[in-house]
Amino acid sequence: METFNLTPSNPSTFILNGIPGLEAAHIWISIPFSTCYIICLLANFTVLFVVGKEQTLHKPMFLLLCMLALTDIGQSTCITPKALSIFWFRSKGITMDGCLTQIFFIYVLGATHSAVLVIMAFDRYVAICHPLRYATILTNARIGKLGLVGLIRAVLLILPMTLLLRRLPFCANRVILQTYCEHIAVVKISCGETTVNRMYSLVVLLVINVSDLTLIGLSYGLIIRAVLIISSKKANRKALNTCTAHICVMLTSCTPYLFSTLTQRFGQGIAAHAHILLANLYLLVPPMLNPIIYGIKTKELRDKVGKYTCRM
Structure with a gap:
């Protein structure tokens, strides 16, 4: 049996092992990874460019789309370049x-993304339940302040989690079974006491997810109640379409986020490569799909994107 040095050691390098069991297929796996990343960058930068250029789109809803695009670009950029360097060049080391x-930015951007989704739900609530007061309740400045509050909340919750990791001792086993530094994956390789780290990360997970999902659920509950009051089916359909x-x-x-989180914590019987693929899936696929969904579903944005596309 391999024995590990149990003397706490400082720094040096961790080894990101990529996707264990699928090393021979790393080159092939890199194709969907790089494709998703390129589409993510193109789609999200298109949203940022079009909204920035068009004065008519300088509205709260499109400001929220820009916030969403920035968090999507940030999250995918946190993991994809390093994952591709592992797949292409076997560059597995990370200080x-x-x-x-990497952990700090992945989780801060994830928590900020969640906050933006809450603000979007509030935006839809005001647009449907208080349409005449929409312009006075939700100004660009107010949306900017709400976004800043979401970012500050994320930093205040995630910074202690990162600092708690720094105090852990890491011994001979420095191999992380992941393509990026995922919090629980790093905690698992520590040779010290990790109860505080596990408990704090679980509390943060519950605080962010439960509070945000509760606020989104409340917004949609009020929206559904308002829609049921409307007698016109056409008005009902229009309200729900927004x-x-x-x-x-x-x-x-x-x-994918819930699947990844639950399998990481409770899915001991699931193969390691399935854990890792799920963990990458929720950081790669949604950032690629989000701008496409809004581009298809939002007529104003779709028309403006079409206008710039036709100019090329």
Whole structure:
């Protein structure tokens, strides 16, 4: 049996092992990874460019789309370049500081993304339940402040989680069975006491997910109540159609995230490569799909994108 040095050691390098059991297929796996990343960058930068250029799109809803696009670009960029360097060049080393930095930005951007989805639900609630007061309740400045609050909340919750990781001792086993520094994957290789780390990360997970899902559920509960009061079927349909893009983004973002989180913590019987592929899936696929969903479902944005596309 391999024995590990149990003397706490400082820094040096962790080894990101990629996808164990599928090393021979790394080159092939890199094709969908790089394709998703390129589409993600093109689609999200298109949203940012079009909204930035068009004065008519300088509205709260499109400001929220820009926030969503920035978090999507950030999250996918946190993991994809390093994953591709593992697949293409077998560059598996990452310093401890690099690992902690990656963890910090992945989780801060994830929590900010969740906050943006909450603000979007509130935006849809105001648009449907208080349409005449929409312009006074939701100004661009107010949306900007709400986004900043979401970012500050994310930093305040995630920073202690990252600092708690730094205090852990890491011994001879520095191999992380992942393509990026995922919090629980790093905690698992520590040779020290990790109860505080596990408990704090679980509390953060519950605080962010439960509070955000509760607020989104409350918003949609009020929306449904308002829609049921409307007697016209056409008005009902129109009101619900304004929410479809947000609901689709919620499903694409939350479903793989919940699967990945639950399998990481409770899916001991699931193969390691399935854990890793799921963990990458929720950071790659939703950022690629979100701008496409809003581009298809939002007529104003679709028309403006079409205008710039035709100029090329």
